Amino acid sequence: MIQITGIRLPFDHSDAELQAAVIKKLNIPQQDLLSLSIARKSFDARRKGTIRCDYTIHADVSDEQGVLKKLANDQQVRVAPDTDYVRLTRKRKSIPYRPLVIGTGPAGLFAGLILAEAGYSPVLVDRGKPVRERTKDVYDFWKDCVLNTESNVQFGEGGAGTFSDGKLQTRVKDRANRDKKILEELVSAGAPEEILYDYKPHIGTAKLVTVIENLRKKIIGLGGEYRFQNRVEELILDRDRIRGVVLHGGEEIRSDHVILAIGHSARDTFEMLYRQGVSLEAKPFSIGLRIEHPQSLIDQNQYGQAAGHPRLGAANYQLAHHSSSGRTVYSFCMCPGGSVIAAASERGTVVTNGMSQYARLEINANSAIVAEVSPADFGRNPLDGIRFQRLWEKKAYVQGGENYYAPCQRLEDFLRGKSTKSLGTVMPSYKPGITLTNLQECLPPYVVDTLCEALPEFEKKIERFTLADALLTGVETRTSSPVRILRGKDFQSLSVRGLYPAGEGSGYAGGILSSAMDGIKAAEAMISSIQEEF
Ligand SMILES: Cc1cc2nc3c(=O)[nH]c(=O)nc-3n(C[C@H](O)[C@H](O)[C@H](O)COP(=O)(O)OP(=O)(O)OC[C@H]3O[C@@H](n4cnc5c(N)ncnc54)[C@H](O)[C@@H]3O)c2cc1C
Structure with missing residues (x-):
């Protein structure tokens, strides 16, 4: 696959004009262009009279080596970089209890997906309701002013970004292509395909609801389990190691591997972490x-x-x-x-x-x-x-x-x-x-x-x-978390082994895409630590 950058066209161009621009740039006959796909698209509106579309294109051509040789001095034409997510391929280890993920916002969801794909059958716990029931509570609040403190814009399946613009930008560059993995998962769960290449991608609220439901189905299909309307109220600690959590109502869930993806608004949970001596700082x-x-x-x-x-x-x-x-x-x-x-x-x-x-x-x-x-x-x-x-x-x-x-x-x-x-x-x-x-x-x-x-x-x-x-x-006031849950390079809490703070609530990420990427990193770190431990 060849990557071509610097294709600039009037914003209202046709598909045929885009194809013609690629052919011209590669200097090949039309029949030698086998296929093309858009890798990146952005608008340049700095000169309002002539708004342009800037493209990065991936093209499949019949004589790739020949084209690359001919255009060796053209900085805008080169072999397309590999954008596949680098999967963890190591064999699943047997552990006494299933990993637990607290929170089903972007960080918890994608941590859950990675753990499920690696065969660890995670349990995902959320204080709020499944996304469709939650949507009803949110719209009722907006209509009748009756706030459900456990099911609202901040809490419930999908997390804080569910009732949003669904913007998916991040400034974080990820060498392992976790961002690409997230966007591809979102598209296969029903998000519009252009999020894969738009410079400023967004999904919108109504579509997000279906996407979140489909991701849940995928995680369950891979062996994961969801527990809604279950607020975590206490950590079960054995000196500096986590052994599980206590839910509202008193039920205990045992786990030695817990991802804590609670978002920026779980104030009672931050208070609990503080009481239990988890290392925190104001941010x-x-x-x-x-x-x-x-x-x-x-x-x-x-x-x-x-x-x-x-x-x-x-x-x-x-x-x-x-x-x-x-x-x-x-x-x-x-x-x-x-x-x-x-x-x-x-x-x-x-x-x-x-x-x-x-x-x-x-x-x-x-x-x-x-x-x-x-x-x-x-x-x-x-x-x-x-x-x-x-x-x-x-x-x-x-x-x-x-x-x-x-x-x-x-x-x-x-x-x-x-x-x-x-x-x-x-x-x-x-x-x-x-x-x-x-x-x-x-x-x-x-x-x-x-x-x-x-x-x-x-x-x-x-x-x-x-x-x-x-x-x-x-x-x-809820622009980002007011608290950081301190963690080391291994993603584990500085004070509690086996506890992996992730996403916006950890204070190390912000926004849908960066929180989801952080969730993936926490899950990968957990899997690596299991490999070393067992
Ligand atoms: C209205 C709104 C619009 C936004 N728009 C955008 C946008 O367009 N683009 C963008 O990038 N970002 C946006 N954001 C920010 C984005 O939503 C967050 O950065 C992102 O959701 C953080 O993901 P997270 O998984 O870390 O936490 P969250 O999404 O906050 O998820 C945390 C989850 O943990 C659960 N939880 C909390 N405490 C407990 C507990 N004790 N027990 C069990 N479960 C618990 C909550 O119910 C929640 O589901 C928006 C936020 C809001 C509120």
């Missing part, structure tokens, strides 16, 4: 507000006259500003054509986040605009970050009217520090509803100051970003 994260603009404003900015073209879809943005206080403010989890959602998991708190469906057709664009905070702001005890998050989430709950409505404000009013009395041209997408107020009451003053400095700066990158009627909704 920085970011807090702020969700901003909503008309999607058409963002499209116009990013795509100019081509805005609205179906090939381009809803445009996104990524912004960052290094403020005079030293804190970075940045846009986080941008959801083109999406909605702001209620993402609380604790009673008496309001937490915002964002989601989109695959088509990204909603009228507003949203993203979180957040500022970095660190233990220097909230304290160095491992649980101080959680206390800090809770404080601002409770303030937002009170400010919203104590009924899970979110406090909301026009951007112009936020910058002036005065309460909003009525909405302008932008309508809020947040369900169950919003209360117009002054959001400056819901954040620490140093975060308010930093946001007020950064927002006008963003205007320099996106015209009309500070549209007076743009809406802010708050508070956004």
Whole structure:
């Protein structure tokens, strides 16, 4: 297979034009091109008048050696790199108890899959419900304001990213191609095929539900077992070794090999780990507000006259500003054509986040605009970050009217520090509803100051970003874990052997793809340790 980079075409080109560009680049007759596949596709919209598509193509040709020899000096043509996941091929060892995976978010799911593929028949435990039942609880909360603290946007099968845009980007480069393995598994479970090559792939909420169910079927088919509505409440420890866990209700599950993939919101579980002496530390994260603009404003900015073209879809943005206080403010989890959602998991708190469906057709664009905070702001005890998050989430709950409505404000009013009395041209997408107020009451003053400095700066990158009627909704506090569960190079907890913290909750990963990759690495490390031990 030959890899060709640097194929650039107008964004609205045809398939025939793509094929012609490949043939021209390889300088071969048409019949010598046996097949081609897209390895990477991205849009270059820096010059709005001439938006381009950039491709990396894999081509099968009849005389590969001849073509490579002829184009030996062309840096854009070479043998395609091997992108297959390097599987663990060592023989399964017999162990007294099955490995246990706590959490069925991306990290737990993919750890479970790797263990199941290696023949270890893992048991996957989750405090929440199977994804379809969970979906009903989430939509009921958004409709009737009744929060189920065990089945919500944060907890249940699929984990925190289930009600999301399903963005699958990561900056982590993985030599073992774990990212490719994850994307291929997602596609064979029902995700759209273009996630394999899109520069900014995403799945969307409705499709994610089916994908998660199909992955569950695969894991069970390979010998795995799922236990839903089973919260782990205690670790069974024998000095510095894990021997199992105690579930809510008192049942014990014995295991000497436990993956702990609990996500960033399992505050009671972090408290339990702290009580039981598991090594933890407080870690920085970011807090702020969700901003909503008309999607058409963002499209116009990013795509100019081509805005609205179906090939381009809803445009996104990524912004960052290094403020005079030293804190970075940045846009986080941008959801083109999406909605702001209620993402609380604790009673008496309001937490915002964002989601989109695959088509990204909603009228507003949203993203979180957040500022970095660190233990220097909230304290160095491992649980101080959680206390800090809770404080601002409770303030937002009170400010919203104590009924899970979110406090909301026009951007112009936020910058002036005065309460909003009525909405302008932008309508809020947040369900169950919003209360117009002054959001400056819901954040620490140093975060308010930093946001007020950064927002006008963003205007320099996106015209009309500070549209007076743009809406802010708050508070956004769950950007990443406030706690790190310390682990060594062997992925095991520094204080408890056999315990493998993984994913977002471990503090070593963030986002769907990077958490899933971290889950795979933890499972691989567990398998290697079993090989050495038994
Ligand atoms: C609304 C929303 C939108 C998001 N959008 C995106 C996006 O578009 N792209 C992206 O990359 N990232 C997104 N994220 C972040 C992403 O979802 C997380 O980074 C990712 O889910 C972390 O995976 P994880 O498996 O480590 O943890 P989680 O997905 O949080 O999963 C943890 C699991 O552990 C279970 N659990 C917790 N405690 C216990 C216990 N004591 N016993 C048993 N089970 C327990 C929970 O029920 C949960 O299922 C979004 C997050 C949210 C909330």
